[in-house]
Amino acid sequence: MTMISLGGSIGTGLFLASGGAIHSAGPGGALLAYALIGIMVYFLMTSLGEMATHMPVSGTFSTYATRFVDPSLGFALGWNYWYNWAITIAAELSAATLIMKFWFPDSPSVLWSGLFLLLMVGLNLLAVKGYGESEYWFAMIKIVTVIVFIALGLLMVVGIWRGEAAGFRNLTDNPFPAGFLAILGVFMAAGFSFQGTELIGVTAGESENPRENIPKAIKTIFWRILLFYILAILIIGLLIPHTEEQLASSDISTSPFTIIFEKAGLSIAASVMNAVILTSVLSAGNSGMYASTRMLWVLAKDGKAPRFLAGLNKRGVPVAALLVTAALGLFAFLASFFGDGVVYVWLLNASGMSGFIVWLGIAISHYRFRRAYAAQGRDLNDLAYRAKWFPAGPLIAMALCAVVIVGQFVGALNDGAVDWGYIIASYIGIPLFLAIFLGHKWKHRTRMLKLSECKLDPEE
Numbered sequence: 120m121t122m123i124s125l126g127g128s129i130g131t132g133l134f135l136a137s138g139g140a141i142h143s144a145g146p147g148g149a150l151l152a153y154a155l156i157g158i159m160v161y162f163l164m165t166s167l168g169e170m171a172t173h174m175p176v177s178g179t180f181s182t183y184a185t186r187f188v189d190p191s192l193g194f195a196l197g198w199n200y201w202y203n204w205a206i207t208i209a210a211e212l213s214a215a216t217l218i219m220k221f222w223f224p225d226s227p228s229v230l231w232s233g234l235f236l237l238l239m240v241g242l243n244l245l246a247v248k249g250y251g252e253s254e255y256w257f258a259m260i261k262i263v264t265v266i267v268f269i270a271l272g273l274l275m276v277v278g279i280w281r282g283e284a285a286g287f288r289n290l291t292d293n294p295f296p297a298g299f300l301a302i303l304g305v306f307m308a309a310g311f312s313f314q315g316t317e318l319i320g321v322t323a324g325e326s327e328n329p330r331e332n333i334p335k336a337i338k339t340i341f342w343r344i345l346l347f348y349i350l351a352i353l354i355i356g357l358l359i360p361h362t363e364e365q366l367a368s369s370d371i372s373t374s375p376f377t378i379i380f381e382k383a384g385l386s387i388a389a390s391v392m393n394a395v396i397l398t399s400v401l402s403a404g405n406s407g408m409y410a411s412t413r414m415l416w417v418l419a420k421d422g423k424a425p426r427f428l429a430g431l432n433k434r435g436v437p438v439a440a441l442l443v444t445a446a447l448g449l450f451a452f453l454a455s456f457f458g459d460g461v462v463y464v465w466l467l468n469a470s471g472m473s474g475f476i477v478w479l480g481i482a483i484s485h486y487r488f489r490r491a492y493a494a495q496g497r498d499l500n501d502l503a504y505r506a507k508w509f510p511a512g513p514l515i516a517m518a519l520c521a522v523v524i525v526g527q528f529v530g531a532l533n534d535g536a537v538d539w540g541y542i543i544a545s546y547i548g549i550p551l552f553l554a555i556f557l558g559h560k561w562k563h564r565t566r567m568l569k570l571s572e573c574k575l576d577p578e579e
Contacts, residue, residue: 129347130399131262132312135391136466137352138359138375139365140308144301144417146356147294149309152302156309157345160316165480165506166485166513167320168337172490173330174424174577179320181417183484186574187491191565196480196558197418199548200475201444204411206470209446211404212236218397222390232452239408242443243295244436250409257402264395265347268376271383272354281383285358296361304529306522314474316344317481318406335502360381408444415440472548473525477575479520482513491573524549 140149167179170396176182180200185193215235216228242253271280278284294437319336356376359366363371374396380388415436419428428440492499499505506512527545558564 129265129344130312130315130403132308132314133265133348133351134376135374136312137348137355137370138373139568140305141352141356141359141361141375141445142363142366143297144305145294145296145361146290146353147216148302149305149352149356150298150349152305152309153312154345155276155350156306156313157348157522159463159478159516160313160344160521162506162508162512163481164316164319164337165508166516168333168504169316169502169506170485170488171236171320172330172499173335173575175333176417176577180317180484181414181421181423183488184480185421187484187487187568189565189567190478190563191559191560194418194485194559195552196477197414197423198475198555199552201414201418202475203470204407204414205444205447206451206529207314207407208236208404208411208444209451210470211400211407212448212452214400215397215404218393218400221393221552225308226432231274232449235404236445236449238401239404240441242405242440243408243412243441245434247435250405251305253262253405254402257398257405260395260398261402262347264376264392265351268379269329269350269354272358272379272524274359275379276354276381277423287357289357289360290353293361300529300565303526306526310475311349311471313344315403319408320481323392337504355379364436408441408448412441415444432436447518457504472546472547473522473552475524476552479517482516482520486510486513486517487570487573489566490573491570492575494570494572496573497575526571 137149140152143149144152171179172181174183174186181197183193186197194550212232216231220226220228229338242249242283274280276285320331355366358379359375365378366375374392376395377392378390380392385391415424415428416431418424419426419437419440428437428443430436430437430439485506489506492502509516528542534573
């Protein structure tokens with residue numbers, strides 16, 4: 120479970136987007152943004168850990184919001200999360216084809232997208248063990264790459280590797296060159312980089328002994344992720360000036376990891392990093408397939424989606440939900456071949472915002488869970504795992520999540536002008552979520568549950 124969460128959060132956000140963050144906000148600004156987002160993720164993971172150890176179920180976000188807040192919120196979060204990851208599958212298929220064309224420039228895109236989709240579906244058909252084993256090895260490749268990068272970078276900073284020491288000049292001379300607004304703008308990129316850590320909650324219902332394994336994973340995951348991100352960004356900021364235009368590029372050949380490996384004298388850096396980023400893309404797609412399939416199955420089981428999606432095969436795999444999810448991912452990918460792909464781009468932007476909506480839902484659900492637990496006269500000592508810093512933790516997470524969402528607006532400001540197209544594309548996920556939430560509320564006349572009405576036991 121620890122490796123799945125590590126693998127889910129270490130990906131293109133670190134390998135590619137970190138360079139753009141340093142270019143925009145400077146080395147100090149990027150470090151500050153990622154550190155604050157790391158704190159928010161810590162509180163979210165401890166909140167999720169407390170609920171998941173007490174009530175380990177697949178499709179956690181939908182179930183917890185339904186039981187502790189409002190059935191309409193649970194309904195909307197479930198469909199929001201399914202849609203988020205299903206569209207992410209399409210995005211990863213697109214990315215995988217681009218990566219393969221690095222080696223095979225004249226090959227057809229449909230060939231690679233079809234092969235990778237079949238691979239993802241096949242791994243998920245092998246029951247949860249198949250998913251877990253594949254994610255373990257995907258994560259291992261990424262973690263080894265980051266450790267080698269950090270070790271090599273530190274040797275270059277102090278001058279042991281490749282001659283003159285780079286030192287701390289880039290960080291100390293001008294750590295915040297673009298000011299507060301630039302740091303706020305980097306918040307969204309930092310948040311995207313950490314998305315995937317919540318997968319530990321999705322896997323809780325199918326893990327062995329979740330009451331012991333989830334707390335262990337929660338305790339180790341945050342510090343390892345934060346250490347990897349903070350050290351990697353520190354090294355990039357020290358070795359590459361923030362004014363370097365290559366940092367702003369999303370091209371794999373100009374990944375900050377590739378640039379520093381090449382500075383270290385590793386001539387095959389571009390091909391190696393291309394292969395590592397390919398495993399990141401496949402890992403994200405594989406995780407997306409697993410998470411969205413389980414969420415759709417839970418929605419069907421709870422009567423919130425067509426009943427035929429609630430079936431399981433003898434290995435416990437929701438095959439119908441898996442095939443429907445794969446079909447949506449493929450459909451969204453194929454949509455990019457028609458016209459200029461405007462619909463696909465909008466869907467992708469909407470799915471990006473939905474990840475932060477899920478995080479808000481986790482914080483709200485935990486806040487309500489703990490209040491209901493106390494209101495119903497239960498002893499906190501009976502909890503298998505208790506989140507520290509309550510109620511400050513979930514409240515801080517809510518506030519930082521709101522700052523990230525508002526911070527996206529900064530990206531639409533260009534020399535005093537407002538890019539309304541950018542704003543609509545960035546925030547389209549919010550009205551989509553509200554439409555599902557309000558539509559369900561209008562149809563079923565639901566209301567926020569009283570604390571005494573919250574169902575705190577799995578069997579209720």
